[in-house]
Amino acid sequence: MGVLFDRVCLIGLGLIGSSMARAMKRGGLAGHIVGAARSADTREKSLELGFVDSVSDNMAEAVEGADLIVICTPLGAYKAVAKAIAPALKKGAIITDVGSCKSQVIADINAHRPDGVHLIAGHPIAGTENSGPEAGFAELFDGRYVILTPEAKADKGALKKVEALWKAIGSQVEVMSPEHHDRVLAITSHLPHLIAYTIVGTASDLENQLHRENADADDLVKTNEVIRYSGSGFRDFTRIAGSDPTMWRDVFLTNREATLEMLGRFQEDLVALQRAIRWGEGEKLHDWFTRTREIRRSVVNQPSRSPDADLTE
Numbered sequence: 001m002g003v004l005f006d007r008v009c010l011i012g013l014g015l016i017g018s019s020m021a022r023a024m025k026r027g028g029l030a031g032h033i034v035g036a037a038r039s040a041d042t043r044e045k046s047l048e049l050g051f052v053d054s055v056s057d058n059m060a061e062a063v064e065g066a067d068l069i070v071i072c073t074p075l076g077a078y079k080a081v082a083k084a085i086a087p088a089l090k091k092g093a094i095i096t097d098v099g100s101c102k103s104q105v106i107a108d109i110n111a112h113r114p115d116g117v118h119l120i121a122g123h124p125i126a127g128t129e130n131s132g133p134e135a136g137f138a139e140l141f142d143g144r145y146v147i148l149t150p151e152a153k154a155d156k157g158a159l160k161k162v163e164a165l166w167k168a169i170g171s172q173v174e175v176m177s178p179e180h181h182d183r184v185l186a187i188t189s190h191l192p193h194l195i196a197y198t199i200v201g202t203a204s205d206l207e208n209q210l211h212r213e214n215a216d217a218d219d220l221v222k223t224n225e226v227i228r229y230s231g232s233g234f235r236d237f238t239r240i241a242g243s244d245p246t247m248w249r250d251v252f253l254t255n256r257e258a259t260l261e262m263l264g265r266f267q268e269d270l271v272a273l274q275r276a277i278r279w280g281e282g283e284k285l286h287d288w289f290t291r292t293r294e295i296r297r298s299v300v301n302q303p304s305r306s307p308d309a310d311l312t313e
């Protein structure tokens with residue numbers, strides 16, 4: 001494919017930033033990759049792993065001369081990042097990002113974006129529960145969707161370049177409005193994480209309660225029952241619930257409205273199933289589970305997805 005951007009600056013060298021850097025190195029897509037990270041440990045590790053050509057602890061210095069800037073930090077850092085880099089951005093540079101929510105992100109960046117600097121916000125629908133520079137890998141985005149959410153007035157040339165980059169990385173690009181993205185992802189990604197965080201926390205609370213109730217009994221439960229008796233269904237939830245706390249705190253605070261809307265719908269359906277169990281409505285339960293089994297089968301049969309890589313451990 002060859003070099004698409006002479007100088008790329010990645011801000012944040014965690015799972016997603018380091019995976020993008022690795023994928024760009026694999027394809028020879030960037031002339032020079034500079035990584036900005038606050039911690040000396042991350043900077044050293046990133047150089048050692050070889051997915052960046054240089055590093056800096058100063059975001060403004062790092063973006064100097066960059067043609068593409070990719071913000072790969074948790075969402076709560078965006079405002080400060082956008083403000084810090086604004087004075088150092090080159091005219092014609094393109095800012096993009098990988099954040100899990102889009103409407104707020106665009107507002108945060110636009111508040112400081114200088115004239116003549118383009119913004120094409122984006123979100124790769126690929127990840128794991130791990131974080132940090134060592135967690136990344138070049139294949140993370142292979143065959144996966146990347147959603148770009150340019151504003152209607154966004155520069156078409158800049159959109160084409162960011163689209164070309166993701167395609168060269170091996171992803172499928174979809175373009176949609178930021179608002180639509182945030183509603184879709186609220187149900188397909190944000191709510192599932194909230195449910196996983198809830199169920200694992202609830203199980204742990206219950207376990208603590210049992211410990212207290214049985215404290216003087218002969219059959220005192222000594223080992224961690226959440227771990228000991230977890231079937232693979234519960235283990236799948238614990239994988240998701242092991243995701244980065246900072247990242248997910250920021251996702252829920254950023255995509256508040258859409259998440260609350262989807263949570264409301266989910267609660268209605270949960271109550272309907274609760275009622276079906278109470279009243280012994282087997283047919284209703286069976287119909288519901290038949291429909292969801294079909295959905296599961298169509299998900300794993302999607303040509304662009306490797307069967308369970310991201311659905312189970």
Ligand SMILES: NC(=O)c1ccc[n+]([C@@H]2O[C@H](COP(=O)([O-])OP(=O)(O)OC[C@H]3O[C@@H](n4cnc5c(N)ncnc54)[C@H](O)[C@@H]3O)[C@@H](O)[C@H]2O)c1
Pocket residue numbers: 011012013014015016017037038039042072073074075076077098099100101123124125126127128129130131132133244247251
């Ligand atoms: N993890 C996923 O599955 C996934 C998938 C798609 C998109 N995303 C999005 O990607 C972004 C990064 O997530 P990640 O999984 O790579 O996280 P990560 O924790 O692995 O990496 C985040 C990086 O940002 C840096 N950072 C944190 N706070 C900062 C601050 N205030 N200023 C500057 N740098 C800061 C960290 O030091 C780290 O290098 C998030 O916005 C997230 O919503 C994550």
Ligand SMILES: O=C(O)C(=O)C[C@]1(C(=O)O)C=C[C@@H](O)C=C1
Pocket residue numbers: 099100124125126127128129188189190240310
């Ligand atoms: O596989 C996982 O661990 C993920 O949760 C990845 C996942 C998702 O929900 O699909 C998580 C957050 C992102 O913004 C994109 C992808």
